[in-house]
Amino acid sequence: xxxxxxxxxxxxxxxxxxxxxxxxxxxxxxxxxxxxxxxxxxxxxxxxxxxxxxxxxxxxxxxxxxxxxxxxxxxxxxxxxxxxxxxxxxxxxxxxxxxxxxxxxxxxxxxxxxxxxxxxxxxxxxxxxxxxxxxxxxxxxxxxxxxxxxxxxxxxxxxxxxxxxxxxxxxxxxxxxxxxxxxxxxxxxxxxxxxxxxxxxxxxxxxxxxxxxxxxxxxxxxxxxxxxxxxxxxxxxxxx
Amino acid sequence: xxxxxxxxxxxxxxxxxxxxxxxxxxxxxxxxxxxxxxxxxxxxxxxxxxxxxxxxxxxxxxxxxxxxxxxxxxxxxxxxxxxxxxxxxxxxxxxxxxxxxxxxxx
Numbered sequence: 001x002x003x004x005x006x007x008x009x010x011x012x013x014x015x016x017x018x019x020x021x022x023x024x025x026x027x028x029x030x031x032x033x034x035x036x037x038x039x040x041x042x043x044x045x046x047x048x049x050x051x052x053x054x055x056x057x058x059x060x061x062x063x064x065x066x067x068x069x070x071x072x073x074x075x076x077x078x079x080x081x082x083x084x085x086x087x088x089x090x091x092x093x094x095x096x097x098x099x100x101x102x103x104x105x106x107x108x109x110x111x112x113x114x115x116x117x118x119x120x121x122x123x124x125x126x127x128x129x130x131x132x133x134x135x136x137x138x139x140x141x142x143x144x145x146x147x148x149x150x151x152x153x154x155x156x157x158x159x160x161x162x163x164x165x166x167x168x169x170x171x172x173x174x175x176x177x178x179x180x181x182x183x184x185x186x187x188x189x190x191x192x193x194x195x196x197x198x199x200x201x202x203x204x205x206x207x208x209x210x211x212x213x214x215x216x217x218x219x220x221x222x223x224x225x226x227x228x229x230x231x232x233x234x235x236x237x238x239x240x
Numbered sequence: 241x242x243x244x245x246x247x248x249x250x251x252x253x254x255x256x257x258x259x260x261x262x263x264x265x266x267x268x269x270x271x272x273x274x275x276x277x278x279x280x281x282x283x284x285x286x287x288x289x290x291x292x293x294x295x296x297x298x299x300x301x302x303x304x305x306x307x308x309x310x311x312x313x314x315x316x317x318x319x320x321x322x323x324x325x326x327x328x329x330x331x332x333x334x335x336x337x338x339x340x341x342x343x344x345x346x
Contacts, residue, residue, distance in 0.1 A: 023327060026330075030334065047248070048248055052248065061247065061248065064251075065248075068243060071250045074254075078254040079258070084283045085258050086261055086262055087276075088259075089259060089260075089261070090271060107259050108259055110259055162338075164308075167333065167334050170309075170312075170337075171316045171330040174313055175320050177288055180284045180287060188281075190284040190285065191288070194291070194292065196285075209296070210293050214286065218282065222278075228281050229277060230281075
């Protein structure tokens with residue numbers, strides 16, 4: 001029996017998302033455990049994963065919630081951590097607009113991982129690319145929600161000593177830094193961020209160093225652009 | 241409770257605004273050069289800063305002197321340079337850290 005078009009499209013979309021399935025379930029569980037540990041149950045995990053849907057930011061939100069941080073701090077932190085998403089949409093402006101009703105959801109659900117899958121997507125002849133793109137975004141979202149709810153439930157049902165589980169957030173950021181280090185020729189930006197943060201921590205203390213550190217790093221990167229930028233500027237390229 | 245919901249709402253709305261921004265603003269206009277540049281270099285600085293943020297509670301001069309954190313971070317870095325498997329690095333690092341703080345450095 002021949003597989004229907006419908007089944008083929010679902011299967012193709014699912015296959016593209018298998019690496020994300022593993023990643024999101026696992027990281028989602030880590031997030032859910034951490035959230036439960038901070039006193040917020042699976043209902044919170046469910047709604048946070050539906051509406052915020054941003055891995056690193058949700059980890060950071062656990063810390064912000066636990067410390068009852070101000071809304072202004074939350075706003076600025078979100079800008080810094082998710083600011084990079086500004087650049088993901090740029091690659092898909094035309095493509096998403098053509099998707100009609102699905103457009104708002106496609107823009108909303110463009111996480112790091114979904115972006116990377118959609119960027120490398122090559123749809124075989126005869127299958128509907130728009131539908132497959134939508135399914136990929138939707139599947140990834142469902143994995144993340146499932147993982148985080150599962151993590152919160154595990155934390156609630158199994159009473160094991162979860163001290164230290166919050167290290168998963170540290171490990172996630174360390175892995176991202178290592179990946180960035182391997183990908184880039186220049187390490188000025190990574191070092192600027194690291195040293196500025198250490199200095200700010202020493203001067204201002206653990207509760208209020210983060211935003212000043214990020215602001216200083218941004219200014220330093222603008223001032224020392226020659227040292228930091230991997231790509232030469234347009235005008236210098238023209239001269240060369 | 242209300243404050244917690246507000247924190248999540250602010251974060252959700254800000255994230256949505258960021259993700260919709262390029263579609264609303266840069267549809268036809270060219271992205272400013274300085275914005276493109278910051279888009280290339282800022283993520284590295286932010287992630288390095290966040291590592292420091294995660295470790296801000298470490299006490300270097302008392303308690304465990306930051307040894308569990310140092311060992312676990314080193315393990316994550318070495319494992320990731322070796323295997324380049326994100327889940328393996330995070331999973332092993334987290335379990336190692338939990339063992340370190342629960343069993344070894346009590």
